[in-house]
Amino acid sequence: MDISHSIRVATPKDQVFTLYADVASWPTWDSELVDAYLPAFVQGASGWLKPRQGPKAKIKLVAIEQDASFIVESALPLCRVRFGHALTEEDGQTRVTHWVSFSGALAPLFRSLIARGIARGLPDTLEGLKHACEAKAQVA
Known part of the structure; x- marks a missing residue:
């Protein structure tokens, strides 16, 4: 894991995961994204992300554990970038951790x-995700 950041969210893990599964909504809470698409939130699904800066990137959902974690992978020339998302219960809240890792021959360059x-x-x-989850919990 090259990069990692965590935040506590005052909603249960399943509610955070529900927001993750709504891929089209990612740009509403992730200010780094303009658009995102996956045909289904299931392991093996392929789609794309359009970041605010940079070209549209192909992604693949390579691992998923319901209400706990998922990993999206993107391929660059001779490099794979994995974006991990993990949820753990902590004192009645959810600790959300996002991490990024680089692997392959050109990983040092892309890193x-x-x-x-x-x-x-x-x-x-993560602040955007926290706000979206907690606002949705207040409405429910």
Whole structure:
């Protein structure tokens, strides 16, 4: 794991996971995204992300554990970037951790080119997720 950031959210894990499963809504709480698409939130599904900066990126949901975690992978030339999302219960709240790892022959190059920007964006992304989850819980 090259980059990691966590936040506590005052909603149960299943409610956070429900928001994750609504891929089309990701740009509403992740300020780094313009658009996102997966045909289904199931392991093996392929789609794409359009970040605010940079080209549209193909993604694949490579691992999923209901109400607990999922990993999305994107391929760059001779490099794989994994974006992990993990949920754990903690004192009646949910600890949400997002992490990013780089692997492959050109991982050091891509890490030096994009890791800093990803690391800068993670706190805002998690704050957006926290706000969306807690606002949705108040409405329910």
